[in-house]
Amino acid sequence: MSTSTLTLPGGTWTLGDTTVSRFGYGAMQLAGPWVVGPPKDHDAALAVLRDAVASGITHIDTAETYGPRVVNELIREALHPYTDDLFIATKAGGRRDAQGGWPSARTPDELRAQIDDNLETLGVDSLDLVHLRLGDANGPVPEDITEAFETLVDLQQQGVIRHLGVSNATADQVAHAQSIAPIVSVQNMYNLANRWDDELIDQLAxxxxxxxxxxxxxxxxxxxxxxxxxxxTRLGSTPMSIALAWLLQRSPNILLIPGTSSSRHLRENIAGAALELSGEDLRELDDIDA
Structure with a gap:
């Protein structure tokens, strides 16, 4: 079966002013080990990007820090010039250090430099969506985001960013960002076993x-x-498939961005997320969080 014959699960969602597939693609795994350096197989990395688009995926998630630069450059090589319906979301607010760490970088000058880097590596004049990456590697941190978010708003007003979102954010930070300017998305850690954002998801929906x-x-x-x-095992599936299917059925505003460097695994993720869970299945899965 070719990727293009698959039907994407979950339908669509209007992200800002663009309708995107709820099943998207996260590009982080295209970089080398620890998200540093080039991929082991350059041609395979290009192939999975092209297969993702051929499958009907119209939402790709990336960041200039992946590589760094490597993943954005792969996206550009594989897909540029981009089709009108392709929506590429990126992030700003962090950098990579010599040890492969992810220190924050949210001063106005640092953010402007990151936006310039994203524009250059993706080969565009305007970024579809930029998430302000907050917190640290351990999760959200209750900190003031005013200056950083206002910097991105200023860049949006200059026309180099179309839409804004926040990532790794507390509910209070989401509300604070909304008090400054409209956002179209929140990108946080969430799954069957970590459901602290349940109330936030329903509010955002x-x-x-x-x-x-x-x-x-x-x-x-x-x-x-x-x-x-x-x-x-009971459903004859895999844990990843069940987790993805559960997320799609959890709320219509949930957009998936599972990542892989393999076209075969991409097809498996698409097929797995399409699994229809029964009411009994959902109740049993919900107990995992207990």
């Missing part, structure tokens, strides 16, 4: 704002992983 979870299998305890595997 009512407001027509997308929620984009990362790490769909991150942070599971051994007991929770065993419970998920039990459900997956």
């Amino acid at each position: 009512a407001e027509g704002i997308a929620y984009i979870p990362f790490f769909p299998l991150g942070g599971f305890s051994p007991l929770q992983s065993t419970a998920l595997s039990t459900v997956a």
Whole structure:
């Protein structure tokens, strides 16, 4: 089966002024080990990007820090000139250090430099969506975001950013960003075992704002992983497929961005996310968070 014959699960969502597939693609895994350096197989990396678009995916998530620069340059090589319906979301607010760490970088000058880098590596005059990356590697941090977010708003007013969002943010930071300027999305860690954003997801859905979870299998305890595997085995599926299908059925404003460097795995993710979970399945899966 070719990727292009697959039907994407979940339908669509209006992200800002663009209708995108709810099943998207996260490009982080295209870089080398620890998201540093070039991919092991350059041609395979280009192929999975092209297969993602051929499958009907219209939402790609990236960041200039992936590589750094490497992933954006792969996207440009594989897909530029971009079709009108392709929506590429990126992030600003961090950098990579010599040890491969992810220190924050949210001063106005740092953010402007990151936006310039994204524009250059993606080969565009305007970025579709920029998420202000907050917190640190351990998660959200309750800190003032005013100066950083206002810097991105200023760049939006200059025309180099179309839409804004926040990532790794607390609910208070989401509300504060909204008090400054409209946002179209929130990108936070969320999955079956880590559901602290349940209330936020429902609130954003009512407001027509997308929620984009990362790490769909991150942070599971051994007991929770065993419970998920039990459900997956009963349904003849895999834990990743169950996790993706659950997210799509959790709320219509949830957009998926599972990542892979393999076209075969991309097809498996698409097929797995299309699994229809019954009410009984959902109740059992919901207990994993307990």
